[in-house]
Amino acid sequence: MPHPAAEVVDVVVVGSGPVGSTFARIIGDARPGCRILVVDVGPRVPGVPGLHTQTMSPEERARARLLTQGAQSGVDQSEVRDPGEAAALDPVLDHDRLVRPGLFLLGEGAKVEGEFGLAAASMSSGIGGMGIHWSGSCPRPNGTERIPFIPAEEMDQAYDVADRLLSVDHDPAPGDDLLQRMRAALAAEFDADAPDASPVTMTPLAVVVDGNGPQVSGPSVILGDLAERVPGFALRPRTLARRVLIEDGAVHGVELECRDTGATYEVRCRHVVVAADALRTPQLLFASGVRPRTLGRYLNDHLKMTGTTTLSRAYTSDDRGRTPGRPIGVVLIPFSSRVREIQGQVHPAARSIWFSGADFAGLAFYGAKDLQFSDRVAFSGSRRDSFGMPAMTVRYTLTDRDRATIELLESTARRAAEALGGSSEDLTFAPGGSSLHYQGSTRMGATDDGESVCDSYGRVWGVDGLTVGGNNVIPTATAANPTITSVALAVRAATTIAGRLE
Helix, strand or coil: CCCCEEEECEEEECCCCHHHHHHHHHHHHHHHHEEEEEEECCCCCCCCCCHHHHHHHHHHHHHHHHHHHHCCCCCCCCCCCHHHHHHHHHCCCCCCCCCCCEEEEEECEEHHHCCCCCEEEEEECCCCCCCCCCCCEEECCHHHHHCCCCCHHHHHHHHHHHHHHCCCCCCCCCCCHHHHHHHHHHHHHHHCCCCCCCCEEEECCEEEEEEEEEEEEEEHHHCCCCHCCCCCCCCCCCEEEEEEECCCCCEEEEEEEECCCCCEEEEEEEEEEEEECCCCCHHHHHHHHCCCCCCCCEEEEEEEEEEEEEEEHHHCCCCCCCCCCCCCCCECCCCCCCCEEEEEEEEEHCCCCCCCCCCCCEEEEECCCCCCCEEEEEEEEECCCCCCCEEEECCCCCCCHHHHHHHHHHHHHHHHHCHHHCCCCCCCCCCCCCCCCCCCCCEEEECCCCCCCCCEEEEECECEEEEEEEHHHHCCCCCCCCCCHHHHHHHHHHHHHHCCCC
């Protein structure tokens, strides 16, 4: 059914993942009478909008994955995984394969010959975005990972709201003997590294518990009953945002394309939020003629080392079933400034949502990338991608500091394995893009000094009414999983937009 050419709303949100859903939820809660249109280039998937695939039946999960693979829609990738996740989930999987079910590779342009590149850079296109496939890990950043020009107390308040939106549990298995013994062993190994080292703890997880046990949270939990409470809220799938319409330095709408018919049309609005991921958000700004000096620059992805370790009998469990209420948990070795600019997560198989077992644990260690202006995603003025948008080329290299971080990742992972009575001979340094934590491509800054794309509320410099959100706005070098930070920043930004809708 064609949409009216003169459609008018208050806010258009491009992207329906955790960040786009947060913008809609915060604005809708504050202004229930406003009109909010959320568009996504991908289709609906089974269940309520934004439902995590882990919550679905096996048949629904398989169908959802096939739907969200963009140009690879319909291709069975059930045995194709990112090499890092392969090691953590199943040590016998083929580590040479790069893409996981439900995702699709950036492909051509992801790596320039002679550079490290982001060969494993992947995206997802469907209602809920990457938020229907993610792991749910929500550690808060530490030390130099924090954004220095946002007051700490203000940011902590935003994190608290983000925790509530995503149903984050900071100790998902209190009193669980197995997890506590593993945490204690790793704390004994790492907490003495330096007096100011952040202590080993449990990874906060975005989970909800129902009759089927713990389930990963996501956009469906963030949105909640928003559609029932806000009559002007609409979620429109298979809709490509081609460009943001700007006149005299201010937003006045968006040009959209119906993916089913190919028809284009305009929607008029006062505010546009682009939260389409760290590759497609700067792509849309470029297509819209918004091209500040740092657009696409300072692109970074966590350096990633993964593997498995056998566990001594002191850290194994006979609880192999997936019974409702079974304890879950991941031990976190946090980033600590000047001590270890890396983060480690140890996933005991006996306490995992994702896999079962008793005698091994997955190791996932992330390192903070040395930020460089030269690391970027560039966009073509003539070539087009499979969606008809400006084609991307990634220019991405490692520095001497990065190589030192990689060595630290390996040695720290081995220390963790040995502390648990095992060894890790299968450690794999994953190809660029494997962490799926791309950041920085529309970075925020304290001032419009040519080193950032937006301010601390995601407001693009020089364009009134245009806001960006997502991992792409994070300006610091981090090792922590970025989703909770991106959601917290979206809380701040969305609150500001709501204030302008009075």
